[in-house]
Amino acid sequence: MTYKTIKVETDNDGIALVTIDLPGKSMNVWDADLIEDFAKWVDTFVADDTVKGAVITSSKPTGFLAGADLNMLGGMGGSAPSTPKEQFEAAFGLNRMLRKLETGGHAAKDLLKGNAHAKPVAAAVNGLALGGGLELVLACHHRVVADNPKIQLGVPEVQVGLLPGGGGTQRLPRLAGLQNAAMMATQGKPLDPNTAKGQGIIQEVVPADDVVAKAKEWVKANPKVTQPWDKKGFKFPGGGGAMDPRAVQFFIGSNAMAQKSTQHNYPAVQYILSCLYEGSIVPIDTALRIESKYFVKLMTSDQTRNMIRTLFINKQAAEKGEQRPKDVPPTELKKVGVLGAGMMGAGIAYVTAKGGMEVVLLDRDLEYAEKGKAYSQGIVEKGVSRGKVTKEKGEELLARITPTTDYSDLKDVDMIIEAVFEDPDIKADVIKKTEAVIGSDVIFASNTSTLPITGLAKHSERPDQFIGIHFFSPVDKMPLVEIIPGEKSGDKSLAAALDYVRMIKKTPIVVKDTRGFYTNRVVPPYINESMLLVTEGVNPALIENAAKQLGMPVGPLALCDETSQELGLRIARATAKETGQDPSGEPVFQLLETFVDKLGRKGRKSGGGFYEYPEGGKKHLWKGLSEYYPLAKNQPSVDEVLDRLLYAQLIPAAQCYEEGVVHDPQSADLGAIFGWGFAPWTGGPMSHIDTIGLEAFVRKAESLAQKHGSRFNPPKKFREMAEAGDKLYKSAA
Structure with missing residues (x-):
């Protein structure tokens, strides 16, 4: 049988060497061709009695297998597959194939009773194995990795709003324990080979030139194999299940810590923990179906589609020079x-x-x-x-x-x-x-x-x-x-x-050539809104916590300290000089003058601003602020503050798009997330506006404008788009 993406060579001992090599690509990924080829090979492998075992490796110098092609996965959120059942079957396909590989096509009950065994399959990992790449490695019975500390082994799917969908949430905890698996899957950080070996995820770390030979040696020495979780009496390392006290304590603590760090903005983290919990109390075949169920819920959500589009597809396109003039020769820069x-x-x-x-x-x-x-x-x-x-x-x-x-x-x-x-x-x-x-x-x-x-x-x-x-x-x-x-x-x-x-x-x-360009057109209104809230007597801690709940990396008052009140005042005075407008009656301008000219609190570099920065201690909000801006008796709700901070970014970002400062929604989203840390879970301001709907965006903006001022008025272009039922990302409609 011939394949497009793999090469299969069977030696005299009946051991098949399966080499993954996607043509025309610098890195191996699970794309439609590889999935089709691999499924065909697995069917042939389990049925052919002349083949006694297999070793899986890669011919790419860049790595073993880097996971799923996110461009391909992006289609799952669209029109096909259409029904929930079709979506589940599509998502479960990789799990089904890998499960067949590790069981040799035998039923779990036969493996459990010892009435059947699988053919041995070993992974010879000569480079990075991430996401679905590591999940293929985990489905093998033995795992040999090259001794190179730069090799990455991990499941980074959470970084684009997904969870490992090829058994990662089930095989990892069965090998490394619930806590280690949770750390890997919820944080998305990779391990080096020796750390992975220490956690029981892989078995051997050998010189790079020996990975295939060592893998073959193991296959030859182990003609009949069964995965640990398919054997009677299997228990999770460190405990698992609903009744094990160690597992109970883990799930109580991990859920609380996860929600604290994500502010409930990332369902993927919650679903990963659900996969670990539910999967630890059922057999692995059921557990894999549970994983695919949660995978589909994420894959078909607006949030995941937005994150994949901005954080992977559009980011990659920008970095490859999508906007570069095509007819200009490459520039030699030495x-x-x-x-x-x-x-x-x-x-x-x-x-x-x-x-x-x-x-x-x-x-x-x-x-x-x-x-x-x-x-x-x-x-x-x-x-x-x-x-x-x-x-x-x-x-x-x-x-x-x-x-x-x-x-x-x-x-x-x-x-x-x-x-x-x-x-x-x-x-x-x-x-x-x-x-x-x-x-x-x-x-x-x-x-x-x-x-x-x-x-x-x-x-x-x-x-x-x-x-x-x-x-x-x-x-x-x-x-x-x-x-x-x-x-x-x-x-x-x-x-x-x-x-x-x-x-x-x-x-x-x-971006278009205009004062402040894009990011510096949006960040000042956001910081100004936070300072305006201070002048209104809103508790600074409420302002900062509302921003963190929104998903911003730091609060706007802390950001103001970083950029410095002195710079803010200098820009305000320069703008006033250029435009001829007098800002002296504006609350934010008065606050900046008070901080810089009266108090000498010019920002973090000068020793303090809204925060104190004690030497050797942790920064904290300046307690003396209330002497100058007393707290109002009636404080707004967190949601009210959050809305003002959110729309203080959405409105100027929308204005920049209307004026052509950013030429397309993807640039606006990339600039926001990677320029000033706009909440990554949204996919960026334009993606977020699409998700909530332009009509809802316009309605909320108008409500805020009526209550707080014209700065919240939505741009004309967005009103027109709302009336027409348009979307910013047309292909997402």
Whole structure:
């Protein structure tokens, strides 16, 4: 029999070597072709008496098997399969196939009585095995993994709103115990081979060149096998079932901890725990059906569809250069000049060097330039101490960064990234000095966070090669980058910017050239709403907890401290100067003046803002705040505060979409989640608006506008879409 995705070779001992190799793909995944091929092979394997056992491995240098093709899974939320029964059968297909592999096609009752045995199947894992890849490994009777600490073994499905749907919630606890299984499945964090072996998930860790030979050796020595859970008297490691005191205590504690960390926003976590609980009190065949039931509930939900679309499909498309001009040749970037060695410039220098490029880090003072390089040294030293990078690799990275004050050192760079102080005059000066020495074809990018690129490009003699690349702080941790073409930016500059972002492994979105771009158009209204609530006497703890319940990583008052009240006041005054409007009567402006000018509480860096930051202690809300903003006698409900904080983000995000600041809903969603941490469980603001429905969105926004002010008025485009019954993601209709 011939296959598209696997190669089967049977040796003289009757042992089949099954090698997974999806053609044209860099990584093996469970796609429709592999599922079809593997099911055919399993049927042949259990029926052919001349085949005595099997070893399953991969020919890909990238890994063993990385789980299911999420592009394929995304279709389950749509029109086909249509009925609940069809959806269940489709979801249960992988479980059915893997169960047949591990039982040899025999009934569980025959295995239990010892009247039948399965043919031995061993996994020879030569690279990462994640999700459905690890579930295939778990269905094998013996598991041999290459001795490489970088190999990842895990079930990360929860990160896109799913649960392991190929037996992961059932075989893991039967091998490693309920607690270890819960940690893996609810957090989605992978294990290295030796840790997995220590938990009983795999049996052998051997040199990479020996994995297949060792697996074959085991198969040959064990002609008749039965999985532990198919044997009479099997018990969960560490206890399991509804009556075991250890399991009872585990489920009580794990459920409480899970809901505390997820704020009830992630049903996948709850369903994983349900699979573990229900599966621990029934035979595995029933348990696998329970798992598939919960898998279907998630797979057909709006939330999971939104998370898969934004966090995987659209993120991957953006990182592969979906918005890159197709007719521009790839940009060769070997050396990059970074202007300004402050916090942003130092971070940009680090990620650029980490991406394999040489960096010329220029500042007006050599001490500052060297301090900028020292930032990278600090990251490298921490990585070495934690075993995340070798000393040699760290030294190679640092050697690629050259601090300087001499503009002539920029003469042979392939790209410039400017990250000097946010002042148009200072930027104009460095643009002219830099263009005097760099090559005529070099792209010049500005890391400005608010100044329009078209205005800055007026100081350039080559505006067609001038573009914005807006990073977020801290650069080494924040995944998003905004690419901002100016009015005269050409395709070459856009292509080069996207090529650079791909090299540093960030997620790009292309946005319109306007003050604040996208993220800085949305975050200030969100922070301002939280400060306005403070001036109204709302308890700061209520504000912060409402944001956390929404799913934000930190509360908006804490975020304000991070960005600093001083910066907020400076921007407010600059905006007032530019627009000619007087903000002195606005409550938020008055609060910022009080904090900065009167109290000296300018934010975290200055020692305090809304929070206190005791040295060696835990941050806590500033108790003195109530002296200036007394608590109101009647406090709003959590839901009321949550709605204001949510719509303070949804409305400006919708306005940016209406104005074309972001050109499509996927960019708006990616920018929100990866730029300022908008609640990932929603899939992003546009996905969330689609989920609640545009009519409901408009109705709620109008209600908030009537009660709290015109800032909550929904954009005209969204009113029109609501009346027409439209959706932002048309394919999701």
